[in-house]
Amino acid sequence: MTDMLAERSRGYWFVQGMKGLFSLPGFILMSAFVGFTALAFQSGLTRAEATFLTFFVWALPSQMIVVGAISSGMGVLAAFLAVSLASIRMTPMVAALVPEIREKKTSSALLIFLSHFVAITAWVYTLKKVQDIPREGRIAFFAGLGMTLTLVNTAIVFSLYGVVSQLPPIAAGTLYFLTPMYFVMSIWESARQAVIYWALALGIIVAPASHYVAPQIDMLVTGLVAGTFAYVIDRSRRKRAA
Amino acid sequence: MTAQEIGVFVFILIAGTLGTDIWRWLGVFGGKQLSEESEALIWVRSVATALVAGVIASQVLYPGGVLAGTPMILRIGAAAAGFAVFLLLKKNMVAGIAVALAVLAVGLHFLGI
Numbered sequence: 050m051t052d053m054l055a056e057r058s059r060g061y062w063f064v065q066g067m068k069g070l071f072s073l074p075g076f077i078l079m080s081a082f083v084g085f086t087a088l089a090f091q092s093g094l095t096r097a098e099a100t101f102l103t104f105f106v107w108a109l110p111s112q113m114i115v116v117g118a119i120s121s122g123m124g125v126l127a128a129f130l131a132v133s134l135a136s137i138r139m140t141p142m143v144a145a146l147v148p149e150i151r152e153k154k155t156s157s158a159l160l161i162f163l164s165h166f167v168a169i170t171a172w173v174y175t176l177k178k179v180q181d182i183p184r185e186g187r188i189a190f191f192a193g194l195g196m197t198l199t200l201v202n203t204a205i206v207f208s209l210y211g212v213v214s215q216l217p218p219i220a221a222g223t224l225y226f227l228t229p230m231y232f233v234m235s236i237w238e239s240a241r242q243a244v245i246y247w248a249l250a251l252g253i254i255v256a257p258a259s260h261y262v263a264p265q266i267d268m269l270v271t272g273l274v275a276g277t278f279a280y281v282i283d284r285s286r287r288k289r290a291a
Numbered sequence: 292m293t294a295q296e297i298g299v300f301v302f303i304l305i306a307g308t309l310g311t312d313i314w315r316w317l318g319v320f321g322g323k324q325l326s327e328e329s330e331a332l333i334w335v336r337s338v339a340t341a342l343v344a345g346v347i348a349s350q351v352l353y354p355g356g357v358l359a360g361t362p363m364i365l366r367i368g369a370a371a372a373g374f375a376v377f378l379l380l381k382k383n384m385v386a387g388i389a390v391a392l393a394v395l396a397v398g399l400h401f402l403g404i
Contacts, residue, residue, distance in 0.1 A: 230391045
């Protein structure tokens with residue numbers, strides 16, 4: 050009986066996750082993928098290649114790098130390294146998400162499978178909602194959200210390929226700007242600990258310096274330096290308060 | 292070996308999928324070691340947030356495509372105006388985003404883009 054109730058509530062939370070498609074972040078992400086479809090078309094990828102790339106990579110910065118690498122004739126090893134540098138952020142993102150959503154009995158195989166659907170939008174949205182979801186529903190919520198976002202945006206790339214071949218420049222420019230603006234406000238709005246404000250502010254301040262000093266690995270430098278600094282400030286403030 | 296030599300789909304799987312998913316898998320193993328509300332998790336969360344902040348900043352400061360040739364002051368101004376409105380209106384995201392995009396669009400219009 051309790052098992053049946055738990056099963057039913059997992060299904061319920063999976064559907065709640067799916068509904069995230071019709072949220073503000075869901076719409077912003079879909080707009081970003083309309084822009085990506087135009088980019089892939091202009092760069093000479095076929096419809097099948099652009100669709101395959103979206104589903105099997107599922108991270109816009111990585112996808113942009115792969116598109117550039119294919120059209121410029123870059124070697125596969127160099128492209129792998131470039132994508133890796135842009136994707137190292139996935140490790141702390143997934144590592145911060147896993148303790149929030151897993152149950153003790155959740156298998157590593159399931160987490161590995163679901164980790165493919167982690168990208169910034171689903172990450173921010175899940176961390177924002179997770180406090181209002183009972184633990185046994187959290188994996189289901191993330192699965193519903195992440196898989197729906199991935200599949201629908203893959204479908205957008207497939208169906209709009211060639212339809213949206215070129216956006217007017219003002220539309221392309223503002224569409225591009227939508228994503229960073231949404232991310233910064235969404236993280237700020239959903240912060241549950243003071244350390245998040247510090248990390249966000251210091252990350253933005255440190256980013257240009259990292260870009261200047263180490264352009265190849267600037268994201269990594271920004272994350273480690275600003276993130277550690279934010280943590281130290283936050284811990285000393287917590288100690289003082291306690 | 293370029294995409295032309297090994298085929299685009301194989302190229303995508305090696306460079307794109309492996310280059311991205313390896314880091315996700317590492318995160319799963321790292322995350323399983325972290326207990327909720329441990330100091331280590333707070334640090335990881337802080338680093339992850341700062342990394343994403345770095346991505347956000349470089350999208351505004353060093354954009355590609357249409358925005359690449361536009362004055363940096365316009366992009367910073369649009370982002371700052373939007374964020375200020377977001378804070379002033381008690382974290383109203385729709386208003387903040389609308390103001391940022393409007394300032395940018397007006398600027399692009401006057402630049403003749």
